[in-house]
Amino acid sequence: xxxxxxxxxxxxxxxxxxxxxxxxxxxxxxxxxxxxxxxxxxxxxxxxxxxxxxxxxxxxxxxxxxxxxxxxxxxxxxxxxxxxxxxxxxxxxxxxxxxxxxxxxxxxxxxxxxxxxxxxxxxxxxxxxxxxxxxxxxxx
Amino acid sequence: xxxxxxxxxxxxxxxxxxxxxxxxxxxxxxxxxxxxxxxxxxxxxxxxxxxxxxxxxxxxxxxxxxxxxxxxxxxxxxxxxxxxxxxxxxxxxxxxxxxxxxxxxxxxxxxxxxxxxxxxxxxxxxxxxxxxxxxxxxxx
DNA sequence: TTTCAAATTTGTAACAATTACAAAGTTACA
DNA sequence: TGTAACTTTGTAATTGTTACAAATTTGAAA
Numbered sequence: 651x652x653x654x655x656x657x658x659x660x661x662x663x664x665x666x667x668x669x670x671x672x673x674x675x676x677x678x679x680x681x682x683x684x685x686x687x688x689x690x691x692x693x694x695x696x697x698x699x700x701x702x703x704x705x706x707x708x709x710x711x712x713x714x715x716x717x718x719x720x721x722x723x724x725x726x727x728x729x730x731x732x733x734x735x736x737x738x739x740x741x742x743x744x745x746x747x748x749x750x751x752x753x754x755x756x757x758x759x760x761x762x763x764x765x766x767x768x769x770x771x772x773x774x775x776x777x778x779x780x781x782x783x784x785x786x787x788x789x790x
Numbered sequence: 791x792x793x794x795x796x797x798x799x800x801x802x803x804x805x806x807x808x809x810x811x812x813x814x815x816x817x818x819x820x821x822x823x824x825x826x827x828x829x830x831x832x833x834x835x836x837x838x839x840x841x842x843x844x845x846x847x848x849x850x851x852x853x854x855x856x857x858x859x860x861x862x863x864x865x866x867x868x869x870x871x872x873x874x875x876x877x878x879x880x881x882x883x884x885x886x887x888x889x890x891x892x893x894x895x896x897x898x899x900x901x902x903x904x905x906x907x908x909x910x911x912x913x914x915x916x917x918x919x920x921x922x923x924x925x926x927x928x929x930x
Numbered sequence: 931t932t933t934c935a936a937a938t939t940t941g942t943a944a945c946a947a948t949t950a951c952a953a954a955g956t957t958a959c960a
Numbered sequence: 961t962g963t964a965a966c967t968t969t970g971t972a973a974t975t976g977t978t979a980c981a982a983a984t985t986t987g988a989a990a
Contacts, residue, residue, distance in 0.1 A: 669956090669967065689947080703969040708948065710968095724864040725915075728977090729947060740903060745912070756902040763880060763918070764894045771920040772885070775865075778903070780911040809938065809985090829976080843940040848977065850939095868948090869976060 653680045660734075664717040674699055675710045679720055679734030685741070685750045687729045718772075725750060725777045740776035746785035753778065793820045800874075804857040814839055815850045819860055819874030825881070825890045827869045858912075865890060865917040880916040886925035893918065 651659075657676035661668045668676075674695050679686070686694070692707045711732055715722040721733040725743045731750060740753040758776060780786075791799075797816035801808045808816075814835050819826070826834070832847045851872055855862040861873040865883045871890060880893040898916060920926075 667957095667966085671968070687947090701969075705949080705970075706968055712949095722867065724867045727862065727864050727870050730867050742909060742911075753906065754904045756904075758901050761898050761901065761916075762896040764896075766893065766918070768923045769882060769918070769920055770926040771882075771918050773919045775915075775917040775919075776901075777864075777915040777917070778906070778909070778911050779913045779915075780909055783908045786910040807937085807986095811939070827976090841940075845941075845978080846939055852978095 653677050656680050660719050661714075664714075664719045666713060666717055666719065671699065671702060671706050672710050672714070674702075675707065676714065676719065676734070679732055683733070683735055683752070685723055685731040685733055687731055689729070691732070721773070721775075723750070723775070725775075725779070738774075740778060742778045742780070742782070744782040744785050745779055746781055746788075749782055793817050796820050800859050801854075804854075804859045806853060806857055806859065811839065811842060811846050812850050812854070814842075815847065816854065816859065816874070819872055823873070823875055823892070825863055825871040825873055827871055829869070831872070861913070861915075863890070863915070865915075865919070878914075880918060882918045882920070882922070884922040884925050885919055886921055886928075889922055 654673075654677060657673055657680055658668050660680070661672060661676055666672060675691060678691055678695060682694075688704070688707050688711055691711075692702065692704050695707075696702050711720070711722070714720045715732070718736065721736055723731040723733055723741055725731070725741050726748070735752070738755065738758060740755045740758075741750060742753050743750045755776065758774070794813075794817060797813055797820055798808050800820070801812060801816055806812060815831060818831055818835060822834075828844070828847050828851055831851075832842065832844050835847075836842050851860070851862070854860045855872070858876065861876055863871040863873055863881055865871070865881050866888070875892070878895065878898060880895045880898075881890060882893050883890045895916065898914070
């Protein structure tokens with residue numbers, strides 16, 4: 651299935667009407683699993699969608715993550731990053747080079763969390779921070 | 791052991807000279823396990839430390855978290871929160887009322903993370919989001 | 931004690947990510 | 961075709977945080 655169709659399905663599945671802009675942003679996130687910021691998305695889409703407004707990017711990203719179509723990742727304290735991959739996985743951020751990438755995990759659901767039964771949990775984020783392989787070797 | 795002494799030990803153990811301001815901030819975090827923001831810390835300390843500057847609060851919080859004396863929590867996308875409790879635990883944030891609190895967890899180290907051996911991991915954060923007990927019951 | 935360099939703190943100004951808001955444009959249905 | 965609801969847009973404002981340089985404090989050597 652192409653990303654165009656995937657994007658449309660994703661939007662429809664969470665009850666969001668697939669406008670041009672929403673489709674472009676959703677498709678971008680599915681095609682670029684690079685955890686882009688709102689600014690990056692705006693800059694990359696603006697050549698093909700010249701009238702696109704940055705406000706629309708922000709509005710759409712908020713709408714999509716509120717409806718669960720995408721994830722908003724706050725591992726980087728400076729700006730929020732977005733992820734079209736909503737399957738369970740963790741994220742790693744290098745404190746030196748700033749790169750952010752996915753870590754596939756197993757067994758997160760076996761973590762015992764005291765008192766979680768009293769809560770209505772809608773999402774869970776697991777962040778690891780440290781030094782990536784490249785930067786690790788460059789540490790003094 | 792009183793928080794004053796705990797604070798001093800914490801600073802010394804990570805090699806930070808315990809100045810008046812640093813001590814005040816470290817002690818505040820140990821005495822207030824409420825995940826305060828930099829702004830809250832500044833406002834609460836300023837009556838007893840009238841010359842305190844907000845820049846000092848930010849600088850100190852960065853220094854402390856860089857050295858591992860405290861945790862910086864990015865569960866709330868708006869502002870960073872700080873935690874003097876550096877033992878393993880998770881955090882929960884209610885998407886309605888915005889409250890952030892601790893969750894005690896067991897078994898996080900049994901999560902299998904693919905490729906983590908290639909990284910130098912210095913910290914790990916586990917965030918849960920959803921609706922707290924109070925807000926859960928108020929959902930339409 | 932005095933001196934002086936290094937470390938720390940301070941205040942202002944700048945910055946950058948995000949949001950508020952109202953106008954303009956688009957959509958879809960009566 | 962008309963119209964109301966929805967969506968997008970651009971500007972301006974907001975806000976958390978940082979840059980920077982001056983002022984202050986510290987601590988050790990003379």
